Amino acid sequence: xxxxxxxxxxxxxxxxxxxxxxxxxxxxxxxxxxxxxxxxxxxxxxxxxxxxxxxxxxxxxxxxxxxxxxxxxxxxxxxxxxxxxxxxxxxxxxxxxxxxxxxxxxxxxxx
Amino acid sequence: xxxxxxxxxxxxxxxxxxxxxxxxxxxxxxxxxxxxxxxxxxxxxxxxxxxxxxxxxxxxxxxxxxxxxxxxxxxxxxxxxxxxxxxxxxxxxxxxxxxxxxxxxxxxxxxx
Numbered sequence: 001x002x003x004x005x006x007x008x009x010x011x012x013x014x015x016x017x018x019x020x021x022x023x024x025x026x027x028x029x030x031x032x033x034x035x036x037x038x039x040x041x042x043x044x045x046x047x048x049x050x051x052x053x054x055x056x057x058x059x060x061x062x063x064x065x066x067x068x069x070x071x072x073x074x075x076x077x078x079x080x081x082x083x084x085x086x087x088x089x090x091x092x093x094x095x096x097x098x099x100x101x102x103x104x105x106x107x108x109x110x111x
Numbered sequence: 112x113x114x115x116x117x118x119x120x121x122x123x124x125x126x127x128x129x130x131x132x133x134x135x136x137x138x139x140x141x142x143x144x145x146x147x148x149x150x151x152x153x154x155x156x157x158x159x160x161x162x163x164x165x166x167x168x169x170x171x172x173x174x175x176x177x178x179x180x181x182x183x184x185x186x187x188x189x190x191x192x193x194x195x196x197x198x199x200x201x202x203x204x205x206x207x208x209x210x211x212x213x214x215x216x217x218x219x220x221x222x223x
Binding site: 004033041042043044045048088090092097098099100101102103104 | 144146152153154155156159161166167202204209210211212213214215216217
């Protein structure tokens with residue numbers, strides 16, 4: 001079955017440092033979505049990537065979709081304490097209706 | 112726009128008891144999802160509805176879990192009988208077809 005793995009599982013950074021999480025799928029994806037879940041909260045949609053090699057930016061966040069559409073990354077520049085939370089990628093296999101969520105990367109920002 | 116509503120927010124039961132969760136999706140969203148999120152893991156899809164039909168229930172433990180979506184709007188998820196390993200947060204989400212999902216606050220279930 002489809003598997004979506006994320007690394008690292010945990011990341012501690014000093015405020016102002018950069019952060020990157022990587023997402024890898026065992027199968028080719030039609031699209032990938034990224035969600036953020038604050039401690040004690042529920043996942044909140046950040047962005048969707050559809051095209052091979054696509055890059056999208058949201059302020060300090062940069063999202064990339066790999067050329068083979070099997071991997072993706074989220075990069076945060078100059079982290080802030082408000083960035084704390086767990087970041088999940090969620091991929092949809094080509095032809096499928098459902099999303100498979102990754103294992104998540106838990107980000108801690110030290111002020 | 113009102114978000115996805117879920118109730119109850121918390122539930123504590125003993126093993127072998129039954130429990131039911133309720134979800135009211137965002138108005139107009141045709142697709143409704145139930146996820147199980149065990150502490151420290153990503154959400155795992157249990158069942159996906161398109162209107163009132165089931166699209167995917169391949170990961171639903173059908174010997175103990177059941178779900179329905181009457182009239183294509185509200186949905187209930189039931190566990191009967193509950194096991195210790197069912198302790199988790201149960202998240203409901205809704206979306207337009209294959210678009211971003213909007214999650215409710217979840218129901219935290221503890222099985223003793």
